[in-house]
Every structure is written in C-alpha cells, then in structure tokens.
Amino acid sequence: MKWVEELRRLLQRVGKEPPSTEPGGIACHEAAERLFEWLDNELESDMHGRVGIHLETCARCYPRLLFEKSFREAVERAAHDGSAPEDLRQRIMTSLESEGLTESEAGRAEDDEA
Amino acid sequence: MDAVYRFALRLAKEPDLAEDLTQETFLRAYQNRDKYTPGTRVKSWLFTICRNLFLRRTERSRRHDEIVTEAADEDARHVSRENSVFMAARDRDPEGEFWKQVVDEEVLRAIDELPPEFREPLILSDLEDLSYQEIAEVIGVPIGTVKSRLFRGRRILQKALYDYAVEQGIVKDTKPDDSIDAEEVSE
Numbered sequence: 001m002k003w004v005e006e007l008r009r010l011l012q013r014v015g016k017e018p019p020s021t022e023p024g025g026i027a028c029h030e031a032a033e034r035l036f037e038w039l040d041n042e043l044e045s046d047m048h049g050r051v052g053i054h055l056e057t058c059a060r061c062y063p064r065l066l067f068e069k070s071f072r073e074a075v076e077r078a079a080h081d082g083s084a085p086e087d088l089r090q091r092i093m094t095s096l097e098s099e100g101l102t103e104s105e106a107g108r109a110e111d112d113e114a
Numbered sequence: 115m116d117a118v119y120r121f122a123l124r125l126a127k128e129p130d131l132a133e134d135l136t137q138e139t140f141l142r143a144y145q146n147r148d149k150y151t152p153g154t155r156v157k158s159w160l161f162t163i164c165r166n167l168f169l170r171r172t173e174r175s176r177r178h179d180e181i182v183t184e185a186a187d188e189d190a191r192h193v194s195r196e197n198s199v200f201m202a203a204r205d206r207d208p209e210g211e212f213w214k215q216v217v218d219e220e221v222l223r224a225i226d227e228l229p230p231e232f233r234e235p236l237i238l239s240d241l242e243d244l245s246y247q248e249i250a251e252v253i254g255v256p257i258g259t260v261k262s263r264l265f266r267g268r269r270i271l272q273k274a275l276y277d278y279a280v281e282q283g284i285v286k287d288t289k290p291d292d293s294i295d296a297e298e299v300s301e
Contacts, residue, residue, distance in 0.1 A: 036265060040239060042246050067200050067210035071272060072240065074213040078221035079241035082120035088133045089115060092140045099144055 024054035031061050035068055115140070117242055118160050124237045125168045127226050135171070139164040158248045161238065165252060199272040203285060212285045216275050224274040232267030235260050240268075 022028070031054040037043050038051045055065040093101075118139055123132035142163050143150070150159055203210065225233060234253055238244040244252070249260045279285045 036268070037261070040246070040264075063204065063208040064200055067203070067208065070210035070213040071268075071275075074216055074221055074275075075225070075236075075240045075271070078218035078225075079120065079237075082116060082123060084115045084119035084136060085133070088119065088136060092115065092137050095137060095141055096144050099141065101144060 022054065023057040024050035024052070026050055026054050028054075028058060028060055031055055031058065032064065035064065039068060039072060117157055118164055121161055121237060121242060122164055122168070124222075124225060124233065124241070125165065125230075126172075131171070135164055135167055138167050142167070154251075155244075155248060157242070158244060158252060161242070161244070162252045165234070198269070199276045203276065206286055212279045213275070215284045216279055220278055221275065224271055224278070227274065228267055228270055232263050232270060235263045236267040236271065239264055 024031070031051055034043060034047070034051045035055065038048060038055065041048070043051060055061050115136070119132060119136045122135040122139070123129065126132045126135060139160055143160055146163075150156070200208075200210075203212070225236065228236065235249050238249045238252060239246075246257050246260045246264075249264075250257045253260070255263075276285070
C-alpha cells in the first residue's frame, strides 16, 4: 500500500526503524544470527529480551532453539565428570605448603576459584 | 582445582600431562599471586596460566599459533550463518532429541578432535561457563574472534556428532539432497 511505503520512507528519513510485526520486533534471520549469543547470555538486556521473545514465540525459530539447547545440554553433561584425582590434590597442597601456603589461605583460594 | 584439571585435560588430552599442568598452574599462581587482578575471576586467571604453560610445554610457538589462527579466523569468516546440522536433521528430529542419546565419551572425543583454535573457546564457554570477555583475555584475542571461533567450533562439533549419530543409527541417514554441505564445515 502506498501510505505504508510513504510512512516507511519518512521513518527512515528521521532515523527510526519501521514498526515490525515479527515476534520481538526482529526478523527470523536476525534471531538465528543471535541465537548463540542469546544462549550464552552475551546480549544487552533489551536485545536479549527481544531475541528471547522471538525465539520462544516464533513457530519457525522455536524448533531451532530447542535443537541448540539440546546440543548445549549434551556438551555440558559430558563435561561435568572431570574431578581432579585425589593424589594430585594432595601433591598440589604439599607443593604449595612448601612455598608457605597456610591452611586458611588454601580454603580462601578454593572459594575464590569457584 | 577440578576446573583447572578439566581444562588441562581437554587441552593436553593426556592425564599425566594434565596433572603436571594443573600442579604447575597452582604453583605459578601462588608464586605470582601479587599479579592477580582483584575483581576478576580467579578461575579465568588460572586458565590463562595453565594455557601459557601448555603452549610452552608443547612448543606451540606464538608465531606458529598466529599463523594457524589467522587461517582459522579467515575460514570462520566464510562460514554460512545457516545451521546446517539443524537443516539436515529438521525433518526427522527438529528438536534435536538425538543429542540426548549421544554418549558422553563420544562428545568428549569429538571435542578433543577439534582444532585447538576452536577447542579452547568452546571448552571455556560451554564447559567452564566463561564470558566472551573472559575467554578473549585467556586466549589473547578480540571478542569478535572469540565469537566467530565459538560459532565455527560448535558447528564442527555438531557435524562430527551428527555423523556419529547417523553411523550409530541414532538418527536415520540423510537423503542426498539435504545432506550437510561438506564445504561449509570442512577445514
């Protein structure tokens, strides 16, 4: 429609984005491009919210979100069974104590590391 | 201590070397504790020390590292934004249920086979939960590079695990017309 085009041109001239009917106000390709950053919590809060709305409410993008989440969970699950062997723990404590580490310092360091 | 050991193990791929690296990391960190920047995550600092020790041990010289990673970054720039594994699997398993059936050992094996420039950011992000900024500091590259390497590393990992799932019959084989584009994920 002619008036829609006219409005779009006017908004572009004043530097504003035309209104969007896409979920979250962003297009599918943009949501897909930001999917990893969204899952990694690396987007600014406004964009994080908009991408989240899009991914969770768009019929086309939602399966992709579930797919990536499921992949991420498989990677996280695989990685969480890696405790340092007990004898290594002991060796490290012995070598640090010989450098002058005290028990209270060791406790604090364990807390900080987490 | 577990996080440093896990990181060392994925870097070195050998338990003995990983133990040595972990022990040396803590020793160096204690000896240089005045160099730790308060307010930053200790875990991140320990990873940086561990990685530097690993590079020195394996004689991956800085220059060699730069050449390899320049090529990797150039390569990453050409990767399509399209999720090719998702595209290949979407008709049979659009929600990626098959990921749940891929055994942990296979996931770790596929991670270990990633080229180091992609393996490191992936481990630090997906396994150790570091932010892009923290990863950039550990590896010594810009945030944009972390992002593109993570993107590419995950795509390569997905392709490897998808191929395994097809091979094991977890996912039915793809038809030729929607098979994964080898160009897109090849080295």
